[in-house]
Amino acid sequence: MTMGKGSKDNHQQQSFDVSIDAADSKFFDDDGHSKRSGNKWTASAHIITAVIGSGVLSLAWAIAQLGWIAGPSMMLLFSFVTYYASSLLSVCYRTGDQLNGKRNYTYTDAVRAYLGGSKVKFCGLVQYANLFGVSIGYTIAASISMMAIKRSNCFHSSGGKNPCHMNGNLYMISFGIVEILFSQIPNFDQLWWLSTLAAVMSFTYSTIGLGLGVGKVIENKGIKGSLTGITVGTVTQTQKVWRSFQALGNIAFAYSYSMILIEIQDTIKSPPSESKTMKAATLISVIVTTVFYMLCGCFGYAAFGDSSPGNLLTGFGFYNPFWLLDIANAAIVIHLVGAFQVYCQPIYSAVEKNAAKRFPDSDFINKNIEIPIPGAVSPLKINLFRLVWRSSFVIVVTVISMLLPFFNDIVGLIGAIGFWPLTVYFPVEMYIVQTKIPKWSTKWICLHMLSAACLVISLAAAAGSVAGVVADLGVYKPFHAMY
Template sequence: MAMQSSISIVDDKYDDDGRIKRTGTWLTASAHIVTAVIGSGVLSLAWAVAQLGWIGGTIVLILFSLVTLLTSILTADCYRYPDPIHGTRNPTYMDMVKNILGGVKYKFCGLAQYTNLVGCTIGYTITSAISMVAIKKSNCFHKYGHEANCNISNYPYMVIFGVTEILLSQIPNFHELSWLSILAAVMSFGYASIGVGLSIAKIAEPGHHVKTGLTGLVVGVDVTGTEKMWNTFQAIGNIAFAYAFSNVIVDIQDTLKSSPPENQAMKKSDITGVTITTFFYALCGLLGYAAFGNNAPGNFLTGFGFYEPYWLVDIGNLFIIIHLVGAYQVFAQPVFSLVESWGRKRWPQSKLMTKEYHIGTIKLNMFRLIWRTTYVIIATLIAMIFPFFNSIVGLLGALSFFPLTVYFPIEMYLVQAKAPKYSPIWIGMKFLSMFCLIVSLVAAVGSVEGIIKDLKTYKPFMSS
């Protein structure tokens, strides 16, 4: 009762359940989604479509956008339980699984979610350094010619990225990240548009002719039968995971203000975010394939599908770097929050945990400063030791895609909706779940094969 009255007095500061009032709208949530979903992986979609061909590439792009949209809408209704509008809030994915499915499932959920989040932050450190090096190489090739020796180490650039993230990591929580997400979302439009524009220019070149096919790379001509199989597995996995944002979906919904109901605003954000993503993915994948054909590079901005105009390629890579700076925070904040909330519960009287220092408009907490700085340093070191970590991120994506994007949303929906066993909706959902499990396993096998190939040529602290 005392709690009730204290909340009513400072009603403008707290929500109905005593937590700090949220201010997010469907627009800021859409920006978070676009930032989380459209990673630099968009630039490898031309390679993925080349493995699958015009028919397979188009079908897989559309299919996984629909799967992601469906499961994200199901998750939106589980934010409050048992009633999607008036039920109790589930501020994290683990809370949601724990309260709806119970048992130990939430521990598996947490393992999949946080392993994937940590993996992505390490992967982003590597990818941003690749883009920074690409700018240096592009300028070098422009100045000295395409045959010049323009080998540059990635490591100094990983350190620069790490230092930037240490500073940005002091932003206390997700609720104060919306400006960074909006900037990052604009950047993703920027580099995707540059990729699309350059592809169109290449297609329009006089005498432009590249080999494309309805089924992609030709066995016996472009690749062996075994290579075609591994590449197809990896391509399906790449496209499936390119849409996934389940590891931050609940954290994004938890930024929305309570009116209109969070599930309604989130569904609007899901539709907006996934539609924008699908549009750009289709443009980059299909136009990139039309531009480069079966020889599409793994990333056509850093793999030098384009040499000229070098300044435009540089701008595209700069946009990727700025986007990854923001995306790192979207993925790291849930990890930061998990450890900090555990620390506050464990040592509630500790000033190290709870005391906030105000320096102008900046709020500093000593534990937050030490923990987040340590995290970024360790993530940067792992990125430097394992420069092929992006293959490992592919494997983590494969392993977490099924439970986080498909299995848990479907199981929670069936419980929330009280769907009768063996009813048409129950059978349909279980079929979708089984199909996505097969995709996950196939992609995991493809990723393991990629890691084995990388390990054969792996030399620590050697960079081209």
């Protein structure tokens, strides 16, 4: 009797445990994290929000260097490579089985799980170099947009008679001061309204740029530009080659989002497998982005031809309506203030976690100082190490931006640095390991040929961008950026 009763109690307890597990499964995923609810549409929205940004402003200039044939063709090529490589990367979200394998929460986690060793360090180096470069590019772009607002008002008030030249350093310093203040907000990148605001701002200035381009073509009553782009004579033959290579970097920068693809995929529910949903989301977002980019870039080139400005909204191809240009450039500045912090957070986090690990007993690194604020619910917490380190980082970025205030060159270089390793090389290598593709098989050879071709494109784009920086430095006096 006693044994029977005990068995019955055990059975009831097991049933109770199963019911708890069943209830828990409604709220938690297989890794214990809260239930993911994303789908192909939400993932597409995240990708489009991440991709469409300041890179769109240089596309008309990029097409002007390549012409009506090579320009759109290279944009289509980059879109295809981005889609294909992203599809390979999506398969690497889980290690092993696509439905039940171990999840990789970040790009670096995936590289560590599949490749390990020195390749993880190489991946980290490229990522941080890319993020550092983006922070410089954003500082330059934001300062140029701030100056464009003042210049457009100056042009308007003088009737176009005043050239309205001004020094860009003051605006870079102003942007840097704002970023120092925002950098002290803990988890600034996780504020719920930040992504929404960034998306609205990026679509605002991109759409204004597109609309002004369409209006200019109608005003011109014709399409400008040529089949081969800017002609030798307007520029030297050497400049033509370097600028064509640099244009590839500008296009690559506009499509760069692979480093956050795994993080976006980690928001998707299953079944079906996250990789299947992510492939569909990638296809949707790449199509939408490419159509938008083609419209912006091609209408910008059609409006201005070979004289297309490096930055569509600040190169003063457009003068009126000046108030619309002011709105567009204000949107760029607002977008970049938040985007700067989002891109810098991984660098901040890596340094601060490493410092805390190496010096666990240091009050300077680990202790928060609480400053009471009248009327506030909780006091302001200031960490001295965070204050010094993040402020120093922003100052270094600002100084480098003042030394190299070349928007197109920097954007091209950033695109070149990140395109091959992050968009192509690591996804290809991880996919080969995940799917166990035999060495020297036809598919293995084709994948490595794709990777090698993209490496050549990245090197050419980097060389063109560096050549652009060198050429600009030949006529530029440091800390005297006049526009």
